[in-house]
Amino acid sequence: MNVDLYERFWMWSSGGIIAVFIASIIYTSAAQSLQPPSHVETIDPQTARTSPGFAQPSVTLNADGSATVHIMAQMFAFLPTEIRVPRGQPITFRMTSPDVIHGFQIVKTNGNAMVVPGYVTQFTTRFDTPGEYLIVCNEYCGLGHHIMFSTLIVEDDVEMAGDVGAGAGQ
Amino acid sequence: MIASRRLALANFWVGIGAFGIASVMALMQALSRADLDLPWRTPGMYYMSVTAHGVLMALVFTTFIIMGFGYVVTERTLERALVGRQVAWVGFWVALAGTAAAAVAILTGNASILYTFYPPLMAHPAFYIGATLLVVGSWLWCGVILRTWLAWKKDNPGARIPLPLVGMLAAIFVWLLATPGVAAEMLFQLIPWSLGLKETVDPVLARTLFWWFGHPLVYFWLIPAYVVWYTVTPRVAGGKLFSDPLARLVFVLFIVLSTPVGFHHQLLDPGIPAGWKFFHTMNTELILFPSFVTAFTVVASFEVAGRMKGATGWFDWLEKLPWGNPQFSSVALAMLIFAIGGFGGAINAAFGMNAMVHNTAWIQGHFHLTVGTATALTFMGLCYWLIPILTKRELELGLLARVQPYIWFMGMLLFSVSNHLTGLQGMPRRVYEFDYGGSPIAQEWAAGTGISALGGVFLFVSAACFMAVMLGTGLAGKKGYEEDIEFAEPLEPAGDKARILDKMWLWVTIGVVLVMAAYAVPIIQHIMMDTFGSTGFRLF
Ligand code: HEM
Ligand SMILES: [Cu+2]
Ligand SMILES: [Cu+2]
Secondary structure (H helix, E strand, O other): OOOOHHHHHHHHHHHHHHHHHHHHHHHHHHOOOOOOOOOOOEOOOOOHHHOOOOOOOOEEEOOOOOEEEEEEEEOOEEEOOEEEEEOOOOEEEEEEOOOOOEEEEEOOOOOEEEEOOOEOEEEEEOOOOOEEEEEEOOOOOOOOHHHOEEEEEEEOOOOOOOOOOOOOOO | OOOOHHHHHHHHHHHHHHHHHHHHHHHHHHHHHOOOOOOOOOHHHHHHHHHHHHHHHHHHHHHHHHHHHHHHHHHHHHOOOOOOHHHHHHHHHHHHHHHHHHHHHHHOOOOOOOOOOOOOEOOOHHHHHHHHHHHHHHHHHHHHHHHHHHHHHHHOOOOOOOHHHHHHHHHHHHHHHHHHHHHHHHHHHHHHHHOOOOOOEOHHHHHHHHHHHHHHHHHHHHHHHHHHHHHOHHHHOOOOEOOHHHHHHHHHHHHHHOOOOHHHHOOOOOOOOHHHHHHHHHHHHHOHHHHHHHHHHHHHHHHHHHHHOOOOOOOHHHOOOOOOOHHHHHHHHHHHHHHHHHHHHHHHHOOOOHHHHOOEHHHHHHHHHHHHHHHHHHHHHHHHHHHHHHHOEOOOOHHHHHHHHHHHHHHHHHHHHHHHHHHHOOOEOOOOOOOHHHOHHHHOOHHHHHHHHHHHHHHHHHHHHHHHHHHHHHHHOOEOOOOOOOOOOEOOOOOOOOHHHHOHHHHHHHHHHHHHHHHHHHHHHHHHOOOOOEOOEOOO
């Protein structure tokens, strides 16, 4: 192909830019293990409301200081409606839906995942800044989509009644 | 003049009509997002309207314009009538009937599930059946053009495929690689499920099949726009196409790379292993390449035009371009907007950064730049060129046509930039309002949504100008306009260069192999897994 000098220059630089993009994605996903939540676990949506963890969705503090949060995303609320978690600790979210698809987004963080009936969404993150965060549903789920939200509070000391150190694992 | 003039026109008019209706819905939505207290404003109305707007713009307007343009390109470049024009008419009516069925379901409030129709939200069966018929009609369109091309090929052994047709064939092959995904979703999942013949569907499988179709869909929108950029606009600008072989390369790369990328829309889905998401993301990066090359070639063609008109300096060729001609300005502005959209797209596709923007207002800011402008504004320019030729009537209201692309451009900058920013501030997309219990975080978004509403008003005014010009031309334009359809000539014809790019079946085969590699294993793995289906929900 007789592409003149300019074409060749442009093609190589386009290729170069794309190579940089690819390299940065490989680097961040391998070296910093920055990966999208891709947990594979199924659950029956018909009985999700009585399944372990989701019967009374809540925050469990583990012995090592980390926490596990079970969340039920349903038309049109997140249960529990308020979540308190410790600052600077690994927080594992486990979520499912008994009805349609919802989105779980902790505003202004990269905590963002789809919640799909029949599946458990799980990811682990950390919050270094204490304060109140807004959680919104970001996938259209019906007439009440825009009223579906809850609150996340990150604190230095989280006192939990009862199940401190129960270590739900996971 | 082409033999299937009326057929092409029929397709154009349906596309233009869909655009007009969807623009009215767009105005209501844009105002609604600014939280104005309007009497008709209810959540039910809003979500119905967004569904109608999304379907009419993204699926109906685009598909019909592309079908009409496809017929024009085929007959004009091959200089022969379509083989099987009756079949083409059948395709038109099937697609139109399907559109009507889906539209009735939506407008009666029985299908407010948005144009992505993710189950377990369940619409009336007429919505799914109608949408399927639209696709079936488009398949007949593909068949007619392919048959005509093959007949020509038999009669002209060894002739180069005309460049505009190479682009159209690429769009057709991308469409044929993409639509089996959504067809499977409709036929095996959504239609039987909505009819009550099947109790449950697996929502992750449905999303996978949808995005198998959903991402190449954007190239189906884009490739015909590229055909305009490469083979129409350089001539309008008064110049020549910079490089014919490079344009062929771009179209062929789309055939190969468009489809094995769908998981990049599902990066945040559960139930899909990270490895597959990674593979699709890599392919996504590769498909940036043809667009980078296009940016260069087309801008270089404009420079050629400016220089042919006597420009000698670094940038004075820009002044020599026909900015007052809407056939040119609409495309040039569409390209400018697309360049901005390209940066955003690279962020969306980045594995890690995607989580910052997924399903936020950023996304609607993004796709109104790409399909909503790069494609839509280009198609408006295409209409300014072809509608007078096809109707044999002079363009009416030329002044409106001249300002319309600029109003769109300004409106889109306001609309899109503000949506990108509110998206970064965490505002979700597709929400009727954003009070969230009086949350102070949500209140920060109000400034942005206000600006986006203002942009929406500009866009609506521009759309109204376009509709006025089209209807004015079609109904009252002065008769007797006679002009032939001419495409841009290349600086250097392809000649014998890169003949391998004409071997369409080779590229289609590679495309099929890549689709298999990208989807066969994950879908089979998924079907083998013990999953629980979902029953339908209707809360709208
Ligand atoms: C007339 C100018 C336009 C205006 C004012 C406008 C405005 C809007 C607004 C406000 C939304 C709702 C966003 C949300 O709630 O998430 C929307 C959605 C959408 N628009 Fe437009 N738009 C325009 C033109 C277009 C064009 C030309 C296209 C494509 C060809 C397009 C495609 C879409 C799509 C696909 C959606 C998505 C609906 C969804 O999220 O399900 N729009 N538009
Ligand atoms: Cu929801
Ligand atoms: Cu929602």
